[in-house]
Amino acid sequence: MRRHLPLNALRAFEASARLLSFTRAGMELRVTQTAISHQVKQLEDTLGASLFRRLPRGLVLTDEGLALLPVLTDALDRIGAAIDRIEAKGTSEVVTVGCVATFATGWLLQRIDRFKRAHPYIDLRLLTNNNRVDIAGDGLDLALRFGDGSWHGTKAIHLLSAPLSPVCRPDIAERLRKPSDLAQEFLLRSYRAEEWPLWFAVAGAPCPKIQGPIFDSSVAMAEAAARGVGVGLVPVAMFENELVTGRLARPFAAEVPAGSYWLSWLKSKDTTPGMRAFRDWLLETLRADASEVERAEAAPAPRLKSKAKAKGKMKVARKRRR
The missing domain is CATH 3.40.190.10 (Periplasmic binding protein-like II)
Structure with missing residues (x-):
């Protein structure tokens, strides 16, 4: 059963734990030291555990407080980031991509600015690796990796051969x-x-x-x-x-x-609009690159004039000037 915890009490605890002072926490949150102390006590009563040891010269976190602080700080940061995006009138989707470092430096980073211009609403997070990936364990939406495309529990799209x-x-x-x-x-x-x-x-x-x-x-x-x-x-x-x-x-x-480079993702994961946008952009850019190479290879080589013809034309030009 999900427990309903008071947000103000959680904020009071997070600030107090970070600053190790009810007084400084009150100054940061613009309330009195007494209000902060009361909110923290309310939270401790709700949890049935002490979060601080109150000492004459400050506060010390208990084991329970140490366990709660990093989780709460991360949650409040995420809430703040989401509110900032809403206030900026531009909600965005986070897409986390794991990428083997060779593909990142040799191909992706040279083109990633194009993706950002085309999809400004996507908050792309790129995590490089040495091709040893745990998509679920690493919290990845997509993984760009090298191999034969056969990875348990995943779907994969071929991107580029790499002899x-x-x-x-x-x-x-x-x-x-x-x-x-x-x-x-x-x-x-x-x-x-x-x-x-x-x-x-x-x-x-x-x-x-x-x-x-x-x-x-x-x-x-x-x-x-x-x-x-x-x-x-x-x-x-x-x-x-x-x-x-x-x-x-x-x-x-x-x-x-x-082997080849592949884009992969978990079969069990629903494809989000951001994931689909990154996948489509990737495939479209690779196709455009391949077409450009084909055009360059098909273009006729410039014809070189023979030395004799070039000399003859130079002589004609001299005679005309005379």
């Missing part, structure tokens, strides 16, 4: 002529031990003994590779900026399909 390929610092790439040359390098590993052997099989070279450090994040692995620690095997589509700017180089074109 793996070696990356390293440009000066290291210069000395790598063929895949077998990697046997002389420090190879960085993920916790998925099969990735390097699969890549060497695709590249048609024997897999050497791999003893490099193990990373739980492709972001950390790519950063180590950019610093010259060794050669990393990463989803190259997530590191286009580093490849374009020259922080990383890709010595070989061979790729191994080790």
Whole structure:
């Protein structure tokens, strides 16, 4: 049975517990010290437990008070935030998204401002992880994760394939002529031990003994590779900026399909308007990106004029000027 507790008494306790003073709590809430003390006593009587030990020089929280304070502070903060949104005439829905850090830094963060402009009423909360996710336990509405799309109790939509390929610092790439040359390098590993052997099989070279450090994040692995620690095997589509700017180089074109990025959520959870808006935006943006790449690849390469023709035109131009 839900117990009805007086809100003023709860606020009086929260302020007193935070400030450890009835007097200062009264000043904050603009009531007398006597009123605060009376409200706290009323709450203790209702709960049947002491929340403070009253000392000559202040207050000390009891175990019951220590247990109640953080829960009550969070609840009052949430109530205040909701009232602020209503007063601002713009109620918003909180959507909490867990995202593997590689996808966050390699794709999502570059485009997240577009989502906020399109959906200003959604309070998006992004929690990054190393791809080990407990949607229910972490309080997530949606999870962007890497794998095969099969996670117990969830629905999943395929977003983007992410084949793996070696990356390293440009000066290291210069000395790598063929895949077998990697046997002389420090190879960085993920916790998925099969990735390097699969890549060497695709590249048609024997897999050497791999003893490099193990990373739980492709972001950390790519950063180590950019610093010259060794050669990393990463989803190259997530590191286009580093490849374009020259922080990383890709010595070989061979790729191994080790998984994809997916959007997932619990089957038992009702889809809210905010969740649906984020999902639709995500899919639409990915389609737009793919269409842009297709147009760029289909565009004819600019024709280069031959040197002879260029010289001939220069001679004609000179004669006309004369």
